[in-house]
Amino acid sequence: xxxxxxxxxxxxxxxxxxxxxxxxxxxxxxxxxxxxxxxxxxxxxxxxxxxxxxxxxxxxxxxxxxxxxxxxxxxxxxxxxxxxxxxxxxxxxxxxxxxxxxxxxxxxxxxxxxxxxxxxxxxxxxxxxxxxxxxxxxxxxxxxxxxxxxxxxxxxxxxxxxxxxxxxxxxxxxxxxxxxxxxxxxxxxxxxxxxxxxxxxxxxxxxxxxxxxxxxxxxxxxxxxxxxxxxxxxxxxxxxxxxxxxxxxxxxxxxxxxxxxxxxxxxxxxxxxxxxxxxxxxxxxxxxxxxxxxxxxxxxxxxxxxxxxxxxxxxxxxxxxxxxxxxxxxxxxxxxxxxxxxxxxxxxxxxxxxxxxxxxxxxxxxxxxxxxxxxxxxxxxxxxxxxxxxxxxxxxx
Amino acid sequence: xxxxxxxxxxxxxxxxxxxxxxxxxxxxxxxxxxxxxxxxxxxxxxxxxxxxxxxxxxxxxxxxxxxxxxxxxxxxxxxxxxxxxxxxxxxxxxxxxxxxxxxxxxxxxxxxxxxxxxxxxxxxxxxxxxxxxxxxxxxxxxxxxxxxxxxxxxxxxxxxxxxxxxxxxxxxxxxxxxxxxxxxxxxxxxxxxxxxxxxxxxxxxxxxxxxxxxxxxxxxxxxxxxxxxxxxxxxxxxxxxxxxxxxxxxxxxxxxxxxxxxxxxxxxxxxxxxxxxxxxxxxxxxxxxxxxxxxxxxxxxxxxxxxxxxxxxxxxxxxxxxxxxxxxxxxxxxxxxxxxxxxxxxxxxxxxxxxxxxxxxxxxxxxxxxxxxxxxxxxxxxxxxxxxxxxxxxxxxxxxxxxxxxxxx
Numbered sequence: 001x002x003x004x005x006x007x008x009x010x011x012x013x014x015x016x017x018x019x020x021x022x023x024x025x026x027x028x029x030x031x032x033x034x035x036x037x038x039x040x041x042x043x044x045x046x047x048x049x050x051x052x053x054x055x056x057x058x059x060x061x062x063x064x065x066x067x068x069x070x071x072x073x074x075x076x077x078x079x080x081x082x083x084x085x086x087x088x089x090x091x092x093x094x095x096x097x098x099x100x101x102x103x104x105x106x107x108x109x110x111x112x113x114x115x116x117x118x119x120x121x122x123x124x125x126x127x128x129x130x131x132x133x134x135x136x137x138x139x140x141x142x143x144x145x146x147x148x149x150x151x152x153x154x155x156x157x158x159x160x161x162x163x164x165x166x167x168x169x170x171x172x173x174x175x176x177x178x179x180x181x182x183x184x185x186x187x188x189x190x191x192x193x194x195x196x197x198x199x200x201x202x203x204x205x206x207x208x209x210x211x212x213x214x215x216x217x218x219x220x221x222x223x224x225x226x227x228x229x230x231x232x233x234x235x236x237x238x239x240x241x242x243x244x245x246x247x248x249x250x251x252x253x254x255x256x257x258x259x260x261x262x263x264x265x266x267x268x269x270x271x272x273x274x275x276x277x278x279x280x281x282x283x284x285x286x287x288x289x290x291x292x293x294x295x296x297x298x299x300x301x302x303x304x305x306x307x308x309x310x311x312x313x314x315x316x317x318x319x320x321x322x323x324x325x326x327x328x329x330x331x332x333x334x335x336x337x338x339x340x341x342x343x344x345x346x347x348x349x350x351x352x353x354x355x356x357x358x359x360x361x362x363x364x365x366x367x368x369x370x371x372x373x374x375x376x377x378x379x380x381x382x383x384x385x386x387x388x389x390x391x392x393x394x395x396x397x
Numbered sequence: 398x399x400x401x402x403x404x405x406x407x408x409x410x411x412x413x414x415x416x417x418x419x420x421x422x423x424x425x426x427x428x429x430x431x432x433x434x435x436x437x438x439x440x441x442x443x444x445x446x447x448x449x450x451x452x453x454x455x456x457x458x459x460x461x462x463x464x465x466x467x468x469x470x471x472x473x474x475x476x477x478x479x480x481x482x483x484x485x486x487x488x489x490x491x492x493x494x495x496x497x498x499x500x501x502x503x504x505x506x507x508x509x510x511x512x513x514x515x516x517x518x519x520x521x522x523x524x525x526x527x528x529x530x531x532x533x534x535x536x537x538x539x540x541x542x543x544x545x546x547x548x549x550x551x552x553x554x555x556x557x558x559x560x561x562x563x564x565x566x567x568x569x570x571x572x573x574x575x576x577x578x579x580x581x582x583x584x585x586x587x588x589x590x591x592x593x594x595x596x597x598x599x600x601x602x603x604x605x606x607x608x609x610x611x612x613x614x615x616x617x618x619x620x621x622x623x624x625x626x627x628x629x630x631x632x633x634x635x636x637x638x639x640x641x642x643x644x645x646x647x648x649x650x651x652x653x654x655x656x657x658x659x660x661x662x663x664x665x666x667x668x669x670x671x672x673x674x675x676x677x678x679x680x681x682x683x684x685x686x687x688x689x690x691x692x693x694x695x696x697x698x699x700x701x702x703x704x705x706x707x708x709x710x711x712x713x714x715x716x717x718x719x720x721x722x723x724x725x726x727x728x729x730x731x732x733x734x735x736x737x738x739x740x741x742x743x744x745x746x747x748x749x750x751x752x753x754x755x756x757x758x759x760x761x762x763x764x765x766x767x768x769x770x771x772x773x774x775x776x777x778x779x780x781x782x783x784x785x786x787x788x789x790x791x792x793x794x795x796x797x798x799x800x801x802x803x804x805x806x
Binding site: 011013018019020021022027034035039040042043045046047048049077078079080081082084085112113114116117121161211213217218221237239240249250251252253254255256274300322323325326327328329330331332333335 | 398400402405406408409414417420421424426429430431432433436437462463464466467469470474494495496497499500563590592594599600601602604617618619620621622629630631632633634635636691727730731733734739740741742
């Protein structure tokens with residue numbers, strides 16, 4: 001084990017699909033808006049309010065630019081979960097009010113829980129939720145969608161990038177099929193924004209959700225793209241002061257919004273270089289791991305996948321045991337929200353993994369602040385843990 | 398710039414800033430099981446304990462939200478039970494915040510008097526009506542301290558009426574929290590909506606604190622099962638840390654835990670105690686007393702021809718609502734802004750709209766409802782702010798009233 005690097009000073013964080021470190025550059029841009037320029041951005045009657053409003057609008061433009069939208073098509077929310085709830089329930093409730101007779105709502109078996117639950121909840125309102133299967137490689141077969149659309153469908157919601165496998169769906173093709181059938185198209189792009197190029201105009205999606213803390217921005221803010229031409233109408237989840245053009249009431253958290261804007265600006269400027277760097281790190285990690293443990297299997301396609309993700313099934317040791325044996329390594333068994341659950345991941349089940357294999361599967365998320373030393377440590381630590389060697393064998397080598 | 402618009406948002410307290418900055422260094426997602434996740438979870442759970450203790454509830458009954466608009470919406474969604482079979486009839490005070498009004502547009506309205514205080518006899522009648530017309534009990538929503546006038550409602554009395562009639566009481570405590578002691582159990586209410594940025598914490602966090610008997614609620618925002626299934630989405634860890642630090646600042650708890658027998662007596666005296674304590678809270682900050690500064694501002698304005706709206710009611714010490722007869726509120730606000738004073742014409746959320754205040758209209762103030770500005774002192778207000786106001790307000794009043802004169806003639 002002469003290749004094993006020294007023990008790191010702090011845990012090696014390879015769970016960048018659960019959340020990311022707030023980029024120090026983002027933090028620097030946010031800070032003045034907490035203590036010096038603290039006005040309420042809706043207090044447009046005085047200069048402290050208008051200063052915050054102007055900065056928030058600049059942030060809106062950065063978000064819009066990253067996804068190819070117009071600024072006024074961007075609605076700020078508390079995060080992607082709320083964006084998904086507003087998009088799905090809001091579109092369905094508007095359809096009820098406007099007398100539309102389309103009742104089918106289609107989504108995919110590997111969606112984030114908040115999308116699955118929002119869709120499932122609508123059954124109580126008289127809608128027909130439908131959850132499409134995916135292929136073993138994690139991708140949705142376009143023909144499966146086409147078949148499902150034989151019944152008049154109100155809304156199709158398919159995530160851009162899966163949170164556990166990193167699989168990138170072919171959203172432009174899927175959106176085109178849905179649009180041709182007269183359905184609205186929503187995509188949860190929380191894991192895709194800033195990782196893969198997104199263009200809502202070229203993709204022709206109607207609604208798109210994104211999150212700040214998945215792209216090195218602060219927690220507590222996200223956005224929903226709502227197409228204006230042709231206009232997509234939604235019923236808000238809750239109302240009040242009528243902020244965000246009535247779609248999302250509540251004081252805009254100006255510093256968080258400004259942080260999201262900066263995170264988007266940085267993502268746009270650095271995405272291409274960053275993707276290459278992260279992809280190289282992933283290759284390095286996988287190569288090292290395969291040298292030690294050739295039987296480790298990567299789940300889902302490696303071609304349509306974000307550069308930072310690996311979803312690995314280990315030969316004999318469970319993921320929970322591997323994590324227990326590597327306290328200096330932050331990885332996960334799947335979605336953070338369900339981390340504490342003992343049930344096998346429904347995403348892996350949908351890919352066809354039997355429960356025992358799902359239990360031996362880890363998600364690794366490489367990110368902006370991951371170094372080569374970090375991935376070297378991770379590969380060595382996981383190999384040692386799998387072999388049952390104690391951590392000091394790694395750290396003292 | 399002299400910032401006298403604290404009810405729109407309070408300046409961030411230094412302790413809140415420090416707590417938030419420390420939490421920004423914690424990378425993990427609080428739902429993750431690894432070390433980084435557990436560190437983030439500790440931040441959230443410790444904030445939950447602090448906030449629950451501060452506001453008279455149990456940690457497990459506190460649900461973090463994105464802010465008070467969402468907390469109010471969640472309370473009315475969950476306790477009013479939407480359109481479901483357990484739906485309750487909703488009764489709103491006439492001076493509630495728009496986030497409450499919008500969540501129950503068909504609610505019965507409880508009138509207030511000329512000072513903005515809810516009429517408890519009318520509440521008793523509405524509750525009887527609810528029983529007569531509707532087999533189910535009611536959900537009553539009252540704002541503890543009004544955002545425009547600072548008027549305090551008799552919550553403990555209202556809570557007793559509600560409990561007697563099987564009704565639930567939701568209290569929007571956004572403006573009261575951090576300014577006067579607020580204690581859910583002592584008030585006897587069923588839920589409290591709280592906002593971080595209105596008590597000197599960062600924007601982007603709020604909470605709904607529930608009484609134990611109603612704490613198993615259904616989510617408005619569904620998701621990954623966070624907040625015991627009551628609010629999906631990754632919680633805003635740094636904002637929550639700042640929220641708790643701000644709330645913990647300088648506020649002694651109103652009441653110690655007590656047994657059920659003594660609770661009743663304590664509740665009766667609670668409203669009076671709140672009013673009495675309102676003026677004393679700021680002593681702990683070793684800054685000028687808010688009520689003293691506010692009274693000075695009112696003397697200046699009254700001498701220049703203003704009327705104080707709701708001035709005879711028990712009020713928050715930091716808030717005054719000043720009507721200048723014949724002069725539109727937006728003109729006053731703009732003139733003061735140009736003179737370096739930041740105030741507002743009512744709620745910040747409706748800034749830029751030309752509608753007059755529904756709060757002042759409900760108080761029967763007629764045309765004055767469109768002619769009143771809100772002056773709200775932040776926690777760090779000083780005598781220099783009052784001096785600046787003393788220079789600017791009479792100048793503004795004289796100029797705008799002179800501009801009116803030809804039209805009046």
